[in-house]
Amino acid sequence: MTDEPNAAPAAPGLAGLLPVALSAVLFAGFLALVPQVADGGAIRLAWDWVPTLGIALSFLVDGLSLTFALLISGIGALVFLYSWAYLGRKPEFGRYTLFLTGFMLSMLGLVLADNLIALFVFWELTTITSYLLIGFNHEQADARRAALQALFVTGAGALAMLAGFILLGFTAGSFELSVILAQGEALRAHALYLPILILILAGTFTKSAQFPFHFWLPNAMAAPTPVSAFLHSATMVKAGVYLMARLHPALSGTEIWMWSLTIFGAITAVFASVVALRQTDLKQALAYTTLMALGTLTLFLGQESGYAMTAFATFLIVHSLYKAALFLVVGNIDYATGTRDARILGGLARTMPVTAFAAALAAMSMAGLPPFLGFIGKELKYAGALAVASEPLVVAGAILIASALMLAVAGVVAIRPFWLPPGGAFPRQPRPAPWPMLTGPVILALLGATFGIYPDTLERALVAPTVAALLGSAEEAKPLVLWAGVNLPLILSVATIVLGVTIYAFKLRLRAALARAEAALPSFDAGWDRFLKGLNRVAVWQTRVIQPGVLRFYIFVTFVTVLIGAAGTMLARGALPALPSLSTVTWDGLALSLLIVAGAAIAAVTGSRIAAMAALGVVGIAVAMIFIVFGAPDVAITQLLVETLVVVLVAVALLRLPALDPPGTRDRRPRDAVLAGAVGLTVTLTLLAVIERPLDRSLTDYFETASWVEAFGRNIVNVILVDFRALDTFGEIAVVVIAALSAYALLRTTDKRRPE
């Protein structure tokens, strides 16, 4: 799948250049802060946001955050310029620019935030904007799938991380990073250290695509190429790395920190570089090398030494520069030829010399050849690896393999498409890319070369301050030099180059072997599909079980709940009533009770609606008789009237309906009867328990005295209805009116002579 960049060289609206200006201004602003920060003067700004929750919009500019901010805004400016030419004429370019600008600002907020929750807010904003950007080609199912995958995987990690942040904030007594980072020792000794660490690493590992959460990143290449260059190489995926670096002073230094970062980082790095070699789509190859870089950075963050931290800071910059450059180069190739297939591409150096030049420079930095910054980065990596506390040789070995493979991939991207003969026909006649698409790769590639030759500037401006942010002192930073004499790192470097060139030479054979090996391994990407399918199956199953659409089942469950709730509580709380004395039972009371029970039973058992209605009428009349027996004739009269009316009206209404009991439900009756009996018994027992104590008559007494004196009525029931509790009566009248209205509306609309 390739993007469909602009069909013709672009002359899109100049408004599309606004974000270029914005990011350039931001970049210049951050650049101006470099001298102050390099001198150790961190800058902190804070505004209140949600003080009740301890959440502030506070920002911290120190070596670490400034390095990231410069990378984000600098590469951002070049990517915006590139996008303008690449996509500027697409109808959805406006949205694209909006999302990408939103993404860049969120990313800046993320790396500059000094408040954990504010950081989280920015973190999730990058998730949302990247979701929208990955899904840019939204009518393609693949793009939608990739967008969801990225959102879901990083979103899952983020939620765990949020829990970790909250616990961290509670433990440290503040969400301000500047407060938290000062409490490293107390935090590491705290009982919650381990859960905090695991939860936060869940967030950073998913965001930075560490194995086994790596699979979303190559799929995210469904995004347009400039997005891939920006989000999935230089910025978003580095958010996880950034956070681990940010929290390094607070959380690092324990065994669990060291081992989890080292192991996950090393596995990711080696695994990714092996798979990278196998790819034939140039963009995919680069995506996997990004994984390799993220693994390496994570590995270094697991350590404590000055070498490791210097290696981290340097490689961070090296990688961002060459990776963004190479992605943009691949975009140019795609634009020029309509394909990114390494097996077809070749001979482009003549059509696109500038791109070829940039590709060569960037690839040499990636391959770690002198005199590029990549070389210094690689030397430092080896020095850092050898300084690892335990198993330095294993770590160095892992880096050796990864670096050699990286060199081979650099060859695939920079040599094959430009300098070797093509392997097939291109989808379109090659055309040169316009200048805005050349600016980015060239500048980025040149920076890699310049910093390689003059590493002191970079060291003083960014690397040492970053190390200072990590280890507390710039003294710990190791020097960046091209020639450090013949030492073990240099020997390893030479070995890397030899091995890398060999791999490149045999890449075709290796590719086939790797493809076979990979096919034999379980695929995480297929696992994702299985996960979604499984989720859906569970969801459907659950819904079928608890929401089958059968009212009888719903009623049954509701009453089971009542039974468990009431009877269970009665037993659990010892609220059973004492056995009532039978001496108070009167013959008339007993007879009426039996009448009620019989009426209810007949109503439940009969198959005729009319009979059921009549049986219920018996119940009502028996209840009215009870009122008479207990001396409330006025209530009884009301009850009798209502009961008679209801029976007559409903019976008339029911006349035309079919008989009850569709076949097949009868067998459930015993079960229902048991339940009904049990619920009835529970209510009876509750009632018996209630009447064990005499009724508080204060309300009745008040009504008796106030009824005539204050409300001027002799019939207390009437006075209660129209005066003491007139609001109830108003409501009940409303109920009757509304019922009539509803019935009217229902009858009118369902009338067959007046179809809707």
Place this chain on the structure above:
Amino acid sequence: MSWLLATPLALPFLTGVVAFLLRGRPAGRWISVAGNVALLAAAGLLMARVLQSGVIAGQMGGWPAPFGITLVADYLSAVMVVITAITALAVAVYALSDIGARAEKLGYHALFNFLIGGVTGAFLTGDLFNLYVWFEVMLISSFGLLVLGGRREQIDGGVKYVTLNLISTILFLSGIGLLYGMTGTLNMADLAGRVAAHENQGLITVVAMLFMIAFGVKAAVFPLFFWLPASYHTPAFSVSAVFAGLLTKVGVYALIRLFTLVFTGDTGFTHHILLWVAGLTMVTGVLGAAAQTDIRKILSFHIVSQIGYMIMGLALYTPFAVAGAVFYLVHHIIVKANLFLIAGVADRVAGSTALARIGGLYKSAPLLAVLFLIPAFSLAGFPPLSGFWAKYVLVAAALEVQGWIIAAVALLVGLLTIYSMTKIWAEAFWKAHPDGRDPTLAQLDPGVRRRLLLPVGALAALTLVIGFYPEPFVTFAKDAAAQLLDPTAYVVAVLGDPS
């Protein structure tokens, strides 16, 4: 003070009656809008007064509590009335273009406003039996709205709705009878003291469970929520929006009210059960949603799931957690009603709410896409939208008291909520329309478009305001929770100062 409390209750009934008299005439529908503007103003005045002087109470008919019926407004009641008025106004405007002439002729506007009257009554009453009356008003008017139109699926949903809710009604009434038998009072503030003083606390807990189940049905918690997904996708969009926003929330409100004011003697038992209910409600609801392929059905199950969060806040029963529940209530009503309104617009322009049969809205109706993203991502809990703060407070409150499991459940359900919302997004918005049509908003008549989108936009704006400027809302929720957990002010406002 009484008129401040009685106006938000009386206005909807008045509006309903006038709207009924003028039904079928153009003025009839505008009466509904005007009445709800007035309701919003009345609610605003009430809120201003409550903010100024704390809990206020009015004795209806001048009969002193606990003998007459008392209306009470504390922070929670006041904010619920305000949010009801906002939702009602939004839906009333939307209904101008959503409800057909025939339904209007049959009294739609009257039923709608009576429903709102029942809702505000439930929020304002300080009397348990009176609460029951407002529940009945709500039940019967909502049933009328639900089946208005008389399509087969409406009747089917309506029957389930009314049957299960009637069971709740019976339980509620039985509970009132039993409680009255034990305490001799119906006034809730009076009940607070008398229930606490009752010698048989075990029996009190049994009765409390009856109330929990009765309100649990209303609030649509596990395992009592069947009626909701069975019916909410069937009526007119205006109707399902107002149901989605308000109906279950009255149940949640009643649970919060009774289980902070009256039934607080055995929280180790009752609130522990509520915590289980909360977790299971969240999970079953969100899984139910994951299985659906129709926008309204997805949204309906999500109501269930979200109710779980509110119950979680109540169940944790700390000031922070209850504040979370209050915040969640307010946030949820706005967002949920809005999503149903948006579903209606999507249905209008794309032809259906079945995800398989629509698409292309992102490309052709970008404004609608933005308007959907705001409430949808808010519901999913993305920052900095209102839903994030709601979830944040609840999760933090759970972690604060070492509620690891419920916190994990809340977060996980949040993730699955994202899944559902992105499903709607990917299918209805991103995917191309299967019939190849362009579902633009321009195909709507300009007047219709305005009346449909204005309320949607207003509610979305409110979501953004809460999201970007949460401080006053969080503070308010905290104060509301403080009032709930220490009901002294409430009791004094109703019964007078005992000293």
